[in-house]
Amino acid sequence: MTTYPRPEPGDQPPLLYPPYAATVRRAPAMPPIPLPHTPSELTGPLFGHHPIGETDSDLTRQHAGDPLGERIIVAGRLLDEDGRPIPHTLVEVWQANAAGRYRHASDNHPAPLDPNFTGAGRTVTDGEGNYRFVTIKPGAYPWRNHPNAWRPAHIHFSLFGPAFATRLVTQMFFPGDSLLPFDPIFNCTADEKARNRLISVFDWETTVPLQALGYRFDIVLRGRDATPMEE
Ligand SMILES: [Fe+2]
Numbered sequence: 001m002t003t004y005p006r007p008e009p010g011d012q013p014p015l016l017y018p019p020y021a022a023t024v025r026r027a028p029a030m031p032p033i034p035l036p037h038t039p040s041e042l043t044g045p046l047f048g049h050h051p052i053g054e055t056d057s058d059l060t061r062q063h064a065g066d067p068l069g070e071r072i073i074v075a076g077r078l079l080d081e082d083g084r085p086i087p088h089t090l091v092e093v094w095q096a097n098a099a100g101r102y103r104h105a106s107d108n109h110p111a112p113l114d115p116n117f118t119g120a121g122r123t124v125t126d127g128e129g130n131y132r133f134v135t136i137k138p139g140a141y142p143w144r145n146h147p148n149a150w151r152p153a154h155i156h157f158s159l160f161g162p163a164f165a166t167r168l169v170t171q172m173f174f175p176g177d178s179l180l181p182f183d184p185i186f187n188c189t190a191d192e193k194a195r196n197r198l199i200s201v202f203d204w205e206t207t208v209p210l211q212a213l214g215y216r217f218d219i220v221l222r223g224r225d226a227t228p229m230e231e
Contacts, residue, residue: 011230016040021145041165057123059135067117069098069136071212074155074172074200077129081223090124090160093133100139109141117224120187134212140179152179152186159219160228169230172217173199189228197227 016027027067055061060071072094096102096119099111099151103119107203112136117136125131138153154171162166173180189195206214219227 006226007222007226008123008191010196013185013188013229014190017188018182019146020188029174037165043175043216044162048096052124055170057121057131057133058132059095059117059119059121059133061134062118065115065116067097067114067136069114069139071134072137072204073132073134073208073212073214074217075130075206075214076200076217076219077123078121078131078159079129079218079220080209081226082104083220085125085127086221087125087127087129089123089129090158091125091126091158092120092158093135093155094120095135095138095155096141097163098139100141102141111141113140115186137174140177145184150179152177152183157217157219158219168221170227171230172218174215175199175202176216193229194226195227 013178014209015023017023026231054085060067076092091160094102096107097112097114097117101107101109101111101113103113103117119138121133121135123133135155138155140153143149143151153174156200157170157172159168159170171185186198189198200215200217203216205213206216208214217229221227
């Protein structure tokens with residue numbers, strides 16, 4: 001029987017990684033049971049209720065004023081296991097503001113919300129698999145995983161794929177972040193090379209003079225060079 005290639009051990013985050021405390025509660029205790037996909041899982045795409053608007057990929061232009069913080073550009077390509085581009089795919093991002101606060105009911109971290117920053121964006125890859133966001137560099141924020149736990153700056157990514165069942169979710173980090181060696185979500189991918197694929201690359205070509213620093217983050221969906229994904 002033909003099967004999709006499986007990742008090498010350590011190349012993807014395990015479901016259970018005790019230093020990342022939430023996995024202890026949510027990791028399945030029994031082996032998974034394969035279920036056949038239903039037609040609604042196989043058909044699509046399902047891009048939400050509204051078409052993608054002009055400012056959806058520019059998180060700095062979604063309100064009347066400019067958000068606070070360091071303006072950045074995050075751009076890259078969506079690639080398959082052979083390095084071929086994956087075109088016309090919905091890429092969604094969400095992130096904290098420059099102070100490390102999410103605009104979300106369950107975030108009560110005592111840092112200010114920014115009235116000019118929602119922290120959510122979306123775009124569709126072009127014919128060559130390219131995507132590009134303009135945003136604000138997110139701040140680090142504390143969480144309750146362990147005493148004095150802080151998440152390194154990161155941007156959450158969702159790649160929708162052709163149907164709901166194919167959605168993949170991951171996080172992008174920033175080069176040189178002092179908190180990376182201490183972050184269990186980053187470190188739960190055991191293989192160092194695989195883990196480092198989650199770190200974006202500072203890039204002069206993506207940088208816009210007098211406007212914004214640029215970071216490249218290519219995402220490989222599967223195969224030997226696959227980006228680690230959250231289950
Ligand atoms: Fe986060």
